[in-house]
Amino acid sequence: MESITDFQAFKESLVAAARGPFFPDWEFHTLFGLDRIEVQSIADSFSSATPLAGDVALALNGAMANLLGYPHGQEAAWQQWLSVSPAELQFIFSRWRASSNEA
Secondary structure (H helix, E strand, C coil), rough: CCCCCCCHHHHHHHHHHCCCCCCCCCHHHHHHCCCCCHHHHHHHCCCCCCCCCCCHHHHHHHHHHHHHHHHCCCCCHHHCCCCCCCHHHHHHHHHHHHHHHCC
């Protein structure tokens, strides 16, 4: 099985967070620091050339951290939205956080 790229994991996390069943509307802004429509817009325009800074970094951090840590109760829906396991996403997230802290 081919490993997923960080870009693909980032994009899938943003889409899953914005459009998936993982986070209730009433709590979304509190969890992300952004409105759902803002995260949807970031997901729609996200490309491998997108700088991982500002609101994009905020959305990515919120998506990955909350997909992994928020008690969303949607484990059965995970594979419909993400092609990585929670352990793989945790690895990608941890590596990204470590590299962004070095910058």
